[in-house]
Amino acid sequence: MNYIVRGIFWIGLYLLLVLAPLFVLLLVPAPPGTGFVNDLSLALGFAGAAMMAVMFVLTARFKRATAPFGIDLIYYFHRQIALVAVLFVVAHPVLLLVNDPGLWPYLHPAVSPLYLDAGIGSLLALLALVGASLWRKRFGIHYDGWRLWHLILAIVSLALAIYHVRGFGYYVNMPWKHGLWTLIALSCLLIVLYVRLLKPAQLLRHPYRVTAVEQERGDAWTLTLRPEGHAGFTFEPGQFAWLTLWHSPFALKEHPFSLASSAEERQQIRFTIKELGDFTRRIGTVQPDQLAYVDAPYGAFSIDRLQAPGYVFIAGGIGIVPIISMLRTLADRRDRRPLTLIYGYSSWERLTLREDLEALQQRLQLKVVYVLGEPHAGWTGETGMLTTELLARHLPPEKTELDYLICGPVPMIHAVERSLSACGISLMKIHSELFDLV
Ligand SMILES: Cc1cc2nc3c(=O)[nH]c(=O)nc-3n(C[C@H](O)[C@H](O)[C@H](O)COP(=O)(O)OP(=O)(O)OC[C@H]3O[C@@H](n4cnc5c(N)ncnc54)[C@H](O)[C@@H]3O)c2cc1C
Structure with missing residues (x-):
């Protein structure tokens, strides 16, 4: 409930931040309108610029603001809302040009005033930024x-957009309205300074020391880290951290x-x-004794929220x-609730943390079902993909009352979500973690 109230608060604040500049600019003395299409175009431009500015807040990883949702959801929102912002920003000149073809010659840099060039530059930087993000993997970036x-394109695009707004001047016809955009620019600058300087400085003052590096099955390694001269942090099981090594x-x-x-x-943390x-x-x-930096905790994928x-x-x-x-965590808490784990991997030899799972079965009411993609001769357990039929065979009788936590390759997660739904599990009870933020 606490998270729901905090979530509503942050959503409200987001809407306020995005819409406030628009309304403030229309406050007394409001400039006379210039016709519906022009006014709509300008409103979309202002809303798009405000949304671009708020992106800096969204991606600054403020723990309080992201905790109710999980940073992965915030990044997802950032990706989707960025497309809306681009749509608004593109619609802004398009509507103006369609409404008044006399404006076309102003697209030529030799004719157009500097603030107009800045607007065009801002739009191009934004399109480059979004294009590179959408097709990063396809282009092999x-x-x-x-x-x-x-980051560079985001700063350039917003700075040029603010210059464009201030230069045009029609809707920022009072010094305090001018000041508002200066304030927005300053806030974004402060956020960049926080992310690039203040936060790294905090992490530098709270280092971790690697105490063990162990090889695991399936080309994996477990690192054990101890906080060096500080108390570390508390987290909800299932959450993640940003880890820096060698830098x-x-x-x-x-x-x-x-x-x-x-x-x-409390004394140490581990990553696999x-x-x-x-x-x-x-x-x-990685060498035992090496320093590491850990920014945590993030994410909402946790039994502690269910x-x-x-x-x-x-x-x-x-x-x-x-x-x-x-x-x-459940074992350490001596939790006696019934648990099922369905764990798919290529082969028995590669099953990462298999021995740890076997030890945990002694301490928990845990049923483990291994599903092998490439089973060895004599394997009598489950094989192949995590299909609906396979899941249905192993879900407990009280399946509709339980919560489901899924983590793995993205296509597997989507397939399992569909299968669970086909097995009658409510979507509200299905929770997934994607190892893919961008
Ligand atoms: C919430 C979350 C939890 C994760 N937990 C684990 C875990 O417990 N164990 C594990 O082995 N892996 C985990 N991963 C995946 C891990 O972060 C990537 O495999 C790793 O960052 C790849 O980096 P690379 O340079 O070795 O590979 P690359 O081949 O350079 O990158 C592969 C892909 O990983 C992503 N990636 C690369 N660098 C970063 C970065 N700095 N920040 C964000 N994404 C990046 C990109 O999408 C990239 O295309 C997790 C990912 C996320 C998002």
């Missing part, structure tokens, strides 16, 4: 480079990983990381990590 350019936090080279340890374990790309393939070379008489966990591959954190 490296994540780190994309992230840097995303200072100022480099902004952090990667998201679920916390693998029990939320009841699968080798995949540039960063994760180096995990095995009051259920029992849980069904469904994991694919490395998606086992947030689930093992929840199982470890």
Whole structure:
């Protein structure tokens, strides 16, 4: 309930921030209208610019604001609302040009005043930013480079948009209305300073020390970290952290990983990381005693947010990590509720954390169903994909009362969500974690 009230508060604040500049600009003395289409075009332009400014707030990872939703949902919202903002911003000149073809010559930089060039520049930067984000994987753009350019283009686009608004002047006809846009620009600048300087400085002052690096099945490694000279943080099992290794936090080279340890374990935290790309393939070379930086906790994928008489966990591959954190926590809390884990992986040999799961079965009311994609000779358990029929075979009789937590490859998650729905499970009881924020 607490999260619902806080969620409503933050949604209200978001709407206020986006709409306020529009209404304030129309306050007394309101400039006379210039016809419906022109006014609509200007309203869309203002709303689009305000939405662009609020994107800086959305992606600054303010813990209080993101906690009710989970940062992954905020990023999802950011991606979707950015498309709406682009639509508004594109509609702004299009409506003006359609309504008054006499404006077309002003598109030529030699004729147009600087504030108009700034508007065009802002639009082009925004289109480049959104295009690169939508097709980053298809174009093979490296994540780190994309992230840097995303920030640069966002700052350029917003700065040019604000210059455009102030230069045009018609709707900012009073000094205090001018001041409002200066304030918006300053707020965004402060947020960038917070993200690039203040937050990294905080992380630098609260380092972690690697105490163990252990190889796991399935090309994975478990890192154990201890807070160095501070108390660490508390978290809900299933949440994740941004981990920085080999760099200072100022480099902004952090990667998201679920916390693998029990939320009841206060002295240390653990991550289990699968080798995949540039960063994760180096995990095995981490040295015990090395420093690390951890920005946490984030995410809303947790049993602590669900009051259920029992849980069904469904994991694919490395998606086992947030689930093992929840199982470890339940074991430490001596929880006796019935639990089912359906865990799919390619082979018996590659089943990451298999031995840990077997040990947890001794401490919990936990039924584990392994599903192998490439079973070895003599395997008598489940094989193949996590189909509706397979799930139906293993869901407990009280299946409609339980909560379901799924983590794994994105196509698997979508297929399992559809299968659970086909098994009569309410969508409200299905919770998924995607290892893919961007
Ligand atoms: C909430 C969450 C929890 C996760 N938990 C785990 C876990 O417990 N164990 C595990 O092995 N993996 C986990 N991942 C996945 C892990 O973050 C990526 O595999 C890792 O960042 C890939 O980096 P790379 O340079 O090795 O691979 P690359 O080949 O460079 O990247 C592969 C893809 O990972 C994403 N990615 C890369 N770098 C970043 C970054 N800095 N920030 C965000 N996304 C990035 C991009 O979509 C990229 O296309 C999690 C991801 C998320 C979003």
